Amino acid sequence: MHKENISTAVIRRLPRYYRHLVDLEKAGTERISSSMLGKNMGLTASQIRQDLSCFGGFGQQGYGYNVTRLREAIAEILGMNRNHTAVIVGVGNIGRALVENFPFAQNGFRLLAAFDVEPAVVGTTLGDVIVQHADNLEAYLQENTVDVAGIAVTASAARDVALRLYHSGIRGIWNFTNVEMPEQQMPGVMVENIHFADSLLTLSYKITDVAEEQV
Amino acid sequence: MHKENISTAVIRRLPRYYRHLVDLEKAGTERISSSMLGKNMGLTASQIRQDLSCFGGFGQQGYGYNVTRLREAIAEILGMNRNHTAVIVGVGNIGRALVENFPFAQNGFRLLAAFDVEPAVVGTTLGDVIVQHADNLEAYLQENTVDVAGIAVTASAARDVALRLYHSGIRGIWNFTNVEMPEQQMPGVMVENIHFADSLLTLSYKITDVAEEQV
Structure with a gap:
């Protein structure tokens, strides 16, 4: 399986496949057809087959996909077995939600540390980490290998x-x-944005569209 | 300008254009060329022109786009002037962040209410709303016109x-x-998902890819 053959659109769907396959595994399902997988996910069987064509060895006509092997192959493509590490900068409501509730381990990440500038939270324990002062960011990143930093600070910062x-060597920004x-x-930094507003405005468009069609 | 001519991919980029145009307006910029807009947004001038071709009247050769009129046109397409209303169900860390910090008004929405089941938070005031018990959801939705409900409850619920x-008539789920x-x-419901894990796994893929290329 060659990464360069996988389009960005397919990559963006792989986490969703992964979640479905985990659920199937938990339910004891050993294999699944593309049509059943498609039905579960709201996609056509041919979309499924096309998306997963790079995992050809795991999908066989009349047999379907081996759930565990397909899940493992997707995990490998997504880099889930690379022992990636992460820190969170900013522990307001969102940062706190990430530190306390986000299942880093399930996604192949280890959360190492959290940072903030508020005296009221610096030094407190959130989840499994002690919140450090953001002044320590550079020193911390020099001493520790960190792949991804989640940024949940105020807009101005x-x-x-x-x-x-x-400048401290982070190459993945969430x-x-x-x-x-x-x-x-x-240059060279990979960025993934969680823009709540963009998502709400897309929804706004969709419901406006529906309303107009009904007129 | 006809909505049906705008692809989903363009719609997903419109909120980003909107944000840039708001920033430009704040900075007093009255017009902008497609090449400058592209430079700001990391897109080519021809991508910009293609994306905004449905707003043709506002982009003129040698003049560029009228910032205010383009922003207004995008706002209209996105349904930002429809007085949309929203409620948030679940006020853990994420729901609390939405209720307390998300700029609903800036996105054309009015946040009407929040719901939870925890005795410790029901009846408390968050931002501008009083948290109601989730048992009241159906009664509330019967009495109030709500377009979008944000769901930030635990996975099991x-x-x-x-x-x-x-079943209470909500047609937009965030x-x-x-x-x-x-x-x-x-059927008929529009759903927008904010899947943190999907985003982190996409980032995981991107940084893994970089690491492999460097080998």
């Missing part, structure tokens, strides 16, 4: 934090602020 | 809550749980 992370990252100043 | 919302919504049982 977001770009500065991103550049500090970049951005929870509504601010665009200064990607041009951070 | 997510699908039940979705179906309750559906899903913050890592659970797939039962869309087949909710």
